[in-house]
Amino acid sequence: MLKTTQITNSIRALRFANNEMTQADLADRIGMTRQTIIAIEQGKYSPSLEIAFQIARIFRVKLEDVFHYPE
Amino acid sequence: MSKIFDIDWRKMTHEEKWTWVFLSTAIIAFIAYCIWLTSQSSSTPLTEIAYVSPMLLAIGSAIISTIFGEILIAATAPKGKKRDARDQEIIKEAEHSGQFLVTIGGMAVVIMAMLKLNHFWIAHTMYLAFVGSAIITSVVKIIYYKKGFYPC
Secondary structure, eight states, X not given: OOOOOOOEEOHHHHHHHTTTOXXXXXXXXXXXXXXXXXXXXXXXXXXXXXXXXXXXXXXXXXXXXXXXOXX | OTTTTOOOGGGSOHHHHHHHHHHHHHXXXXXXXHHHHHHHHTTSXXXXXXXXXXXXXXXXXXXXXXXXXXXXXXHHSOSSOSOOHHHHHHHHHXXXXXXXXXXXXXXXXXXXXXXXXXXXXXXXXXXXXXXXXXXXXXXXXXHHHHHOBOOO
């Protein structure tokens, strides 16, 4: 049985709010591939805590503003 | 299930492309070898077939094809990072899944050698374990890429 995640994220919205940053730009800035950014946005990959913090820092927001976990 | 076989080369990571090449070459070489072996078995008892050179040819051609595939993928890939943390995590998890078959195969050939079975069966058991492991590892990787990967 494949694992799934309840974590969702707002990376796509945050990219658009930040001068329509491309997936490739974000990938370059955190040292990942564009396909991994796509996978994160689609909820097909849960990044490490370190990567999650890096993404939040790029958008200058808190971690909870990028990744959400249901109550 | 259909999404797993939804092969869009442009959307794949470097590692996923390489996995498809690795899986294809392992299966094609094994099937070609099995066809040759079956054709020989009609006229010669299995344990008397001169299998060494054809088996080495099958294994060697699979390895060389994979190397050429890797070179071709790298040459045609867009600039930028080829593999990242997600690839490393998927590789590690998938190899862990496929490794058990090599272990079982290794244990089986030790027992077969102790029982002094014909080397034909020993060589084929190990080859089968390698191919099986390659298939399991590759399929698990592809499933993780297509369906999603959530490390603990």
